[in-house]
Amino acid sequence: MKATRRAAVVTGVFFLLTEIGAIAGMILYGPLLTGTDYIVSTGNDTNVLLGAFFEVILAISNVGTAVAVYPVVRRHNESFALGYLGARLLEAAVIVVGIISLLTVVTLKQDLAGTADADAATLVTVGRSLLAIHEWTFLFGPNFALGTATLLLATLMFTSRLVPRTIAVLGLVGGTLVSVSAIAVMFGAYEQLSTFGFLVALPVFAWEVSLAIWLILKGFSPSALAGISTPRAGTAVVAGVSR
Structure with a gap:
């Protein structure tokens, strides 16, 4: 039980770190993401570097x-547990690609902007291309992959009753909305960084924060843990021994 309680606290802390990393990164990236000519400007690169640092924290915490x-x-459903792990790994990998694209903008800005060999128009075009890569990674990482991961974990929490079902329902709603929103953004219905996009993301934010606080303060339900003491459907079996 001590190990399970520790797992609950660590999981909750990591969820809070994902929110801190995501929000801090978005705020610090602001001038770069909203400015089309940042690569030839005198903008503060330190903010971008700090934003990248927080997004690294986000990726690790995911x-x-x-x-x-x-x-x-995994004791409740190993297939869903593996799916959640895989979705989180994918999300983290995509986030890292987005970080690299923005750091490349900073490098080009520091090395080439203002030099005799630099062509401002070309640099702006390259900068916009790198920002476009980040925009797409933001869609496929913290939207598609996040939505999938949220639905998998929320389903596990709902069916196992490891946490109150009201919290799990927030995850089911949030994961669905984020996934549908990602499809809508892909087809140009609205911008990712918009008021509507922010409102759509609120349920998944509420799910992660409420889950984190519950796990840190209360942990997993003891009665639910007793009910999943042995693996159920979806558990892998090797050489006749259940893992």
Whole structure:
């Protein structure tokens, strides 16, 4: 039980770190994401570097949530637990690609902007291309992959009753909305960084924060843990021994 309680606290802490990393990164990236000519401007590169640092924390914490909770949820359904781990790994990998694209803008700005060999128009075009890569990684990472991961974990929490079902329902609603929103953004219905996009993301934010606080303060339900003491459907069997 001590190990399970520790897993709950660690999972909750990682979820809070994902929110801190995502929000801080978005705020610090602001001038770069909204300015089309940042690469030839005198903008503050320190803010971008700090934003990248926080997004690295976000990527690590994403994986951390899955690794920390895996030993617990695998006993309920190993297939869904592995799916959640895989979705979080994918999300983290895509986020890292987005970080690299923005750091490349900073490097080009520092090395080439203002030099005799630099062509401002070309640099602006390259900068916009790198920003476009980040925009698409933001769509496929913290939208598609996040939506999938949220639905998998929320389903596990709902069916196992490891946390109150009201919290799990927030995850089911949030994961669905984020996934549908990603499709809408892909086809040009509205911008990712818009008021409507922010409102659509609120349920998944509420799910992660409420889940984190519950796990840190209360942990997993003891009665639910007793009911999943042995693996159920979806558990892998090797050489006749259940893992």
